[in-house]
Amino acid sequence: MTLDTLKNRITQYLKSDAWHRPKQLNVLENLWSHLPNSVIFGGMIRDFSLDLAREFHSDIDIVTLGSSKKLESVLRPYSPTKNKFGGYRFQSHGYVYDVWSLNDTWAVKNKLIVANDFQDLCKTTFFNLDAIALDYKEKVIYTAPCFEEGLYKKNLEINFPEHPHPSKMAKRAIYVAAKKQLSIGPDLAKYILQNIKLGANDSFYLRIKESLEKHVKHNPTKEFTPLEQLSLDIH
Template sequence: MKSRLAKSRILEFLGRDMGEVHPIQNLKEVLPDLAIFGGMIRDLTLGGTESFRSDIDLVSTASAEEILHFIGGYSPVRNRFGGFRFFFLGRPYDIWSLHDTWAVREGYVQASSIEDLSKTTFFTVDAALFNVRSELFYAPDFCRKSIEGRMLDINLIYNPFPQKMAMKAVDLSIRKRLKMSYRLCEFVLSNGVFEGRNTFYFECLLSHVKNSVGRDFEFSKQLTLDFSVQD
């Protein structure tokens, strides 16, 4: 994924409803290093602007107190991950101080700049970010390779919700037609819950791990998921 193409897709998506009163337009002027990351960047880099319909994740190097001060007009509430959630035009936004993100707060990642956010994600394809004010797209090499190769792999294995991450890996591999690294296959089998759902996927994955040691897994059969995973 070229930076120019990624930036173009992000700006195209934001341009749909980002007028002067849009919170991102306002917040980028007052919150240092305001960046978009997570599901929005992943989906736009893997597909087109029509592929993203979920919440938007924001992070700033500002303190939580500073963030709360500037988003107060949007009626924010604390989310369960240590940040704040607010809504604009019906779309949810989650925003954190960099130092309140889970991996940094728990000491798994040392963060001194907004780019260090790329070290905190569970999936390698989630490690890109877009600095809203400078309009710079940042993705470390491992993230670019994962996006270009359409490969799901583990970036930071420590996560407070391993079961959710396992089932999200299944969801993404099917919806986005992504390959899965052998390491992630083992993680999914150890932490996923397949009882009564996606049993064929589980059987294929189990067979792959047993018979194709060390090799990436690609699931070609399209299934209808009977569960949902939030970004």
């Protein structure tokens, strides 16, 4: 899928006459009217990129260049709560929105990445396929260099390796790859094996871990691909 096609599909999705879309669009347009320098970021754009729009049922992540103080003022009518990472969360018409000031995103706030704009924002995502942002108002898409290659190959890899919860991300990597039927890149495979922690009820993840161990031992520079057969088993 080209980036122009992606922009068109998201626009058509939001402007469709499904019962909830006008309400969803109203929320987004209200935010953009008060926070014009903002982008939709994360899972929604990733799923549309992978042609999985029908599967998208997650939160809608928005990042703005506006200050946290401005953000708090704009979101007050939605009665948001502040999460532990400094973003604001609210629910409207069945959708959950997470809204961040760029300066409060984790990697920027912890001075791991200097970010002045949305191109820099794309450097901060752990996964390559999350490194995409859409300015809905201006119809502009930003990506990291690794995004388009990962999209073309349907390959999940590491974009930025720092994360406050490595074991959580190791497990999430398996979940996302299986759910979206993506291969796992060599660096991500090693990261998973180094960081994953499993409990007694993690039989699915244990099977993947055992397969990954064999794969990395014999093919350390190649992508790990047998996830599509296991995607139905994930829970």
